[in-house]
Amino acid sequence: MPKEPKPTINDVARLSGVSKKTVSRVINKSPLLNEATRKKVEAVIAELGYVPNPQARALALRRNFLIGLIHDNPNAQMVLGVQEGILETIRDTEFALVVRPVDRHSPALLDDIRHFIEQQRLFGVMLLPPISENDELADMCRALGCTVVRMGSAALDKSEHLVASNDRQAVADAVYWLSELGHKRIGFIAGPEGFRSARERELGFADGMARAGLPLDPAIMARGTYRFESGQAAGDKLLAATPRPTAIFSSNDEMAAGFLHRALGQGIRVPQDLSIIGFDNTATAAHIWPPLTTVQWPIKAMARAAASKLIDPADAASQPSIFLSDLIRRASAATCAGAHGTDAPAPATQDGHGPAETQPLTPVTKSR
The missing domain is CATH 1.10.260.40 (lambda repressor-like DNA-binding domains)
Structure with missing residues (x-):
């Protein structure tokens, strides 16, 4: 039969x-x-x-069920967080993840990515900063019939092709919070030039200082690379300044950890003598001592939304595109010694050693 x-x-x-x-x-x-x-x-x-039948569907679509994650980012923990978010979303689906590191400075960048997309017959790609800021690259992906979602620290594209965080506002609010703790001399470690995230966080620092009525002092400002070692180098400069800053905002946790290493090595007590805030809320922030107060970058939530937009592009516009940050208060930040008539700093957490307190950041009212 x-x-x-x-x-x-x-x-x-x-x-x-x-x-x-x-x-x-x-x-x-x-x-x-x-x-x-x-x-x-x-x-x-x-x-x-x-x-x-995935093979038959892939043949009909002329695409494999592969999501490409393309990046040139020195922050390994950030890339890992994005991978975890994507994998959570595509679990139990036909889709798989392919990760492709690239060199954004290579003259063959576009040709290399074109070959990668064509060779793998990718269904969609997620572009991480800073290459996500390359409009020509995004346009090329679309021209190849490949759905694209760009991650950024500001609006880079239409909502269906974007997941972005509010870095400028988040940093401004964190810096203003330091001023409310009585800190008047606040130093800054910027991220690398060429990164939109670094620029947004630098603008946010300036916004927060202006809102607090505090001046920007180049003597206590340094530029890093988002790596631990550059935080140490920033510490060599900023800790030698006279007078020394009472608080530091670092544009990521890795640099904050490097700075903390230098401070403790010089016998400077954190947070009694110096408060430190980072950005990202990576595992590093919770594991170092004292645990690091930091702005939580909602990487996994952004990655999950990006993956949803990629595997279901017809409904991508209905997925969120802007994600707000929280301030995670831990033991590395405290009331400035001598502020408000006190000689000893009061912890900025519920206790100096207990669980982190998540504090939603309030909008910056200063006009931009």
Whole structure:
């Protein structure tokens, strides 16, 4: 007897009373479906014994079910956080992740990425900063028929192609909070030139200082590379300044950790003599001593949203594109000694050693 034909996606759609697109979203575990529709389609799939054929679908689409993560970023923990967020979203779907580090300074950058996309037949790509700021690269990905989502520290694209954080506002509020603790001499460690995130955080520092009525002093400002060693080098400069700063804002946790290493090596007590705030809320921030007060960069949430936009581009515009940061208060920041009529700093956490306190950042009212 001839074999019965295998059920198709058209059969599932017809018996479920939904479109093929909806069936595809159920198969791909799209978070945008309501639970009733999902259960109805899954029941029909189970009843028919329908098994999607990834190879056939990939052949029809002329694309593999691969998400490419393309980056040139010195912050390894940031890249790892993005990978984890993407993998959480594509788990139990047909999609897989391919990671491609590149050299943004290479004259062959566009050709190399073009070859990578064509060779892998990528379904979509996520571009991390700073290469996400390259409009020509984003346009090339789209011209190749590859869906693209760009991560940034400011709006770089339309919402369906963007996940961005509010770095400038977040830093401004954190710096102003230091001023409310009585700090008047606040130093700054900037990120590397050529990074939009570094620029946004630098602008945020200036905004926060202006809001507090405090001057910018180049003697207690340094530029780093987002790496631990550059935080140490910044410490050599800033800690030699006279008078020494009572607080430091670092544009990422790695540099803050390097600065802290230098300060403690000189016998400077943190936070009794010096308060330090970082940015990212990486594992480093919680593991060093004293635990680091830091601005939490919502990397995983951004990565999850980006992955959702990539695997379901039809509904990408309905996914969030702007993500707000929180201030994670730990033991590295305290009231400035001598401020408010006190001689000893008061911890800026519930206790100096307990769990971190997450404090939503309030909007900066200063006009930009």
